[in-house]
Structures are given as C-alpha cells and as structure tokens.
Amino acid sequence: MRNLVALPFLLAACGGASYLREPGDCPPGYVPLETAGGEWLGRAISSAGVVLAVRARENRPQGTPAFWSEVVEKDLTEGRGYARRSSKELPRGRLMVFSVPQDKATRYALFLAVDPERIVTVEMAGPLADVEKDLPLLEGYVARRF
Amino acid sequence: MGRLGVLLLPLLAACGFAAAKAHAPEATTVEAPRDIMGVLHGENFARSMGARVVPLTADPFAPVAAREGEVKVYDLREQTFHTNVTAPGASVAEPASKTASAPPPEAPPGRTHVQEERAVIYTGSLALQVPDPEGLEVEVGGMAKQFGGWVSKIERPRIVVRVPAARFDEAMKAFSALGQILDRKISGQDVTDQYRDLRIRLENAEKVRVRLAALLEQAKNVQDALAVEKELGRVTEEIERLKGQIAAMQDQVAFSTITLELRRSLPISVRHRRFPFPWVHRLGAEQLLRF
Numbered sequence: 525m526r527n528l529v530a531l532p533f534l535l536a537a538c539g540g541a542s543y544l545r546e547p548g549d550c551p552p553g554y555v556p557l558e559t560a561g562g563e564w565l566g567r568a569i570s571s572a573g574v575v576l577a578v579r580a581r582e583n584r585p586q587g588t589p590a591f592w593s594e595v596v597e598k599d600l601t602e603g604r605g606y607a608r609r610s611s612k613e614l615p616r617g618r619l620m621v622f623s624v625p626q627d628k629a630t631r632y633a634l635f636l637a638v639d640p641e642r643i644v645t646v647e648m649a650g651p652l653a654d655v656e657k658d659l660p661l662l663e664g665y666v667a668r669r670f
Numbered sequence: 671m672g673r674l675g676v677l678l679l680p681l682l683a684a685c686g687f688a689a690a691k692a693h694a695p696e697a698t699t700v701e702a703p704r705d706i707m708g709v710l711h712g713e714n715f716a717r718s719m720g721a722r723v724v725p726l727t728a729d730p731f732a733p734v735a736a737r738e739g740e741v742k743v744y745d746l747r748e749q750t751f752h753t754n755v756t757a758p759g760a761s762v763a764e765p766a767s768k769t770a771s772a773p774p775p776e777a778p779p780g781r782t783h784v785q786e787e788r789a790v791i792y793t794g795s796l797a798l799q800v801p802d803p804e805g806l807e808v809e810v811g812g813m814a815k816q817f818g819g820w821v822s823k824i825e826r827p828r829i830v831v832r833v834p835a836a837r838f839d840e841a842m843k844a845f846s847a848l849g850q851i852l853d854r855k856i857s858g859q860d861v862t863d864q865y866r867d868l869r870i871r872l873e874n875a876e877k878v879r880v881r882l883a884a885l886l887e888q889a890k891n892v893q894d895a896l897a898v899e900k901e902l903g904r905v906t907e908e909i910e911r912l913k914g915q916i917a918a919m920q921d922q923v924a925f926s927t928i929t930l931e932l933r934r935s936l937p938i939s940v941r942h943r944r945f946p947f948p949w950v951h952r953l954g955a956e957q958l959l960r961f
Contacts, residue, residue: 557961575958575959581949595945595947596953598943598945599944599947599950599951599953600954602943603944603945604954624954624955627955630955630959631955632954632955634953643949645953647953647958649955649958649959
C-alpha cells in the first residue's frame with residue numbers, strides 16, 4: 525500500500541517519459557538498444573550481454589503491489605518453471621531474482637512497481653555472474669528513475 | 671500314379687477351389703441367425719427387435735440344416751424359420767438379404783436389422799486420464815469379470831480387456847466412467863462372408879479327406895499309397911488350419927476387445943498455473959534476450 529501512495533510520480537514518469545533511450549540515462553557500462561517498437565519503453569545492453577529493459581502497462585484490473593507481485597511470481601515459478609533465488613523490498617517496489625528453467629547459466633531479475641494507474645517493470649537478464657554483479661546497478665537505476 | 675492320379679485330380683480340384691465353391695449355386699444351406707442374435711447384441715436387445723432367443727449351441731454359427739434345394743431363413747418378426755425352395759442356380763444369400771433388408775420400425779438408430787444377422791467383430795479403445803493408473807488396473811480386472819470377461823493383457827499404460835460381445839456397449843460405458851475421456855473409438859468388422867467361406871472350405875476339405883481315405887484303401891501298390899497319404903496329410907493340415915481360423919473368428923465375434931489406455935492426470939498442485947493477464951506471460955528472460 526505504501527507504494528500506491530508513494531508513487532504518484534510513476535504515473536507521470538511513464539506517461540511519455542523515455543527510459544534507457546539515451547546513454548546518459550543508462551546505468552554505467554550500458555548502452556541503449558534499439559527497441560524497434562513493441563511494448564518496450566526502453567532497452568539497454570552491457571558489454572557482457574546483460575539486457576536491461578523497462579515496460580509499463582495499465583493497472584487493470586487494479587491490484588495492489590502485493591497482488592501483482594504474487595501473480596508474477598506464481599506465473600514464473602509455478603507456471604513456467606522459474607525458481608526464485610531472492611526477493612527484496614525496495615523503496616519503490618519489489619525486486620525479485622530468478623533462475624531460468626533449463627538454463628542454469630542465465631539469471632533473470634525483475635523489479636515491479638505499482639501505482640493506482642500503472643504497473644512498471646524493470647527487467648534484467650543475462651549470464652548469471654554478470655547479472656548478479658549488475659544487480660546494484662539495477663537498484664540504483666530504479667531508485668533514480670522511480 | 672497313373673490311374674490313381676486320374677482319381678485324385680477331381681478331389682484336389684475340389685479341395686483347392688473350395689473358396690470358389692462358397693458361392694456355388696448348388697449350395698443348399700444358409701447360416702441363419704439362429705444364435706448370432708444372442709451372441710452379438712444380447713438377449714434383451716434381440717427380444718426388443720422381435721426376435722426369438724435360442725439358447726447357445728456349441729457352435730453359434732452352425733448352419734441350419736436344410737434339404738436339397740431349400741434355404742432356411744429366420745424371420746425376425748414372425749420369430750420362426752421359413753423354408754424357401756430355391757430354383758437351381760439361385761444364390762442362397764439373396765433370400766436372406768431380402769428378408770433382412772427392411773428394418774423393423776422399433777430398431778434403435780445405428781443398429782439396423784441387417785446388422786442383427788451379421789457376424790461382427792467389435793473392438794473399442796478408450797484413452798482415459800486418471801489420477802492413479804496403476805491403482806485402476808485391479809478395478810478394471812474386477813469390472814471385466816463382472817461383465818463375464820477377463821483382462822487379456824497389461825502393458826502399461828494399456829490394458830486389453832475381453833468382454834462378451836453382448837455386453838460390449840455396457841462395458842464401454844462403464845470403462846468410460848473411470849476417468850476423463852481423451853479419445854474413444856469403436857469399430858465393427860463384418861466377418862459374415864469370411865466365416866461362411868471358411869465353413870464351406872472346411873466342409874469340402876473334410877469331404878476330400880474322407881474320399882482320400884477311401885482311395886487309400888484301394889491303393890494297389892506302395893507308390894499309390896504314398897501319394898495318397900501325402901495328399902491326405904496335406905488336407906488334414908488344411909483342415910486343422912481352417913478349424914483354427916474358425917475358432918479364432920468365433921472367439922473374436924463372441925468376445926469383443928476393449929483397449930484401455932490409462933494416462934496419469936497431473937495433481938492439481940503441480941498443474942501449470944495460468945493467469946488471464948497476457949502481460950505477465952510476456953515477462954521473463956526469453957523475451958528480454960530476444961533481439
């Protein structure tokens with residue numbers, strides 16, 4: 525509930541703002557990646573092949589952060605074979621890290637932020653060690669932008 | 671072999687062309703459906719069709735005895751056998767099929783009057799999703815016994831069951847209720863003509879054997895005797911083979927085969943969870959790393 529109140533800027537930020545489109549907006553070591561349309565608000569890649577991306581969608585049906593966190597986690601783990609490695613509450617949302625089914629060398633991290641109007645996800649995926657190393661960069665990015 | 675060869679030739683021809691003789695016009699009997707009714711579809715169904723149910727004999731397909739030039743035909747409505755005198759050269763199948771061509775008004779859909787007079791091998795298969803396939807094996811065996819049948823083979827995940835043909839529909843229905851039906855097939859193979867053909871070939875072969883035995887008595891030298899004995903052995907072998915085929919066919923007609931394939935259904939707790947939120951399904955490393 526705290527996030528629903530604390531994120532009025534999330535709505536404003538997602539409504540037309542750009543993410544990871546300029547080198548200055550990317551975490552250190554990342555460069556913007558051509559999004560070629562689609563639902564990406566922005567994508568960036570590191571020299572190690574770690575991809576960082578921002579997506580947003582309407583909060584419909586309207587759910588709390590806890591509701592969407594649970595849905596996303598169950599879909600990934602019970603529906604698709606991901607395994608949760610860690611989960612962390614950040615000031616603006618929840619950061620979850622997963623191992624990828626049938627690909628032990630890959631890691632997937634997901635930051636989920638929810639306000640009454642929108643659901644924003646910041647995802648990171650790539651080689652296990654590199655993702656683990658870049659997780660602080662992800663945390664820094666969401667703290668700065670959301 | 672000279673004189674005896676002349677005697678053997680017509681005999682061998684009679685034996686070799688027994689199949690052709692199946693349709694010979696001088697045949698004087700027809701396999702009237704005296705007992706097939708009960709075997710195939712059950713006494714109750716037969717009665718509902720207005721038929722007389724006759725207790726089973728050792729050979730449910732035994733032809734009805736008829737005199738020369740006569741054809742016995744069972745009339746389902748009048749519940750009696752009619753004797754039709756046929757003109758020489760007339761086909762014996764014609765009167766029977768004509769009698770059978772008009773289905774009675776109360777005939778259930780899909781089962782015509784004609785089918786009542788045919789020898790049909792019914793086979794069915796069921797693919798079921800069940801929580802505990804191994805646990806059901808015992809239950810399937812018990813059910814097969816209740817229907818008067820038995821478990822013929824267990825080859826996981828398949829169980830082959832034989833049940834009396836008269837209870838085939840009932841058994842299919844009961845087995846269907848054991849789980850969620852994934853697939854269901856039923857087939858009926860009409861073997862009336864093949865059966866008739868085998869019977870006539872057997873009769874002819876037996877006649878040939880009797881005549882060969884008589885010839886053997888008349889053999890004047892060892893060479894002739896050996897030739898007849900050789901042929902006698904071949905005919906005897908043919909008779910045994912035909913008997914085996916007839917017995918197998920009778921068994922298949924009298925007992926239907928049902929193959930059950932029991933597939934394990936996933937417990938609810940590990941069933942893949944799905945949510946009606948498409949965006950959630952698009953999350954994950956797969957899409958993120960697709961360029």
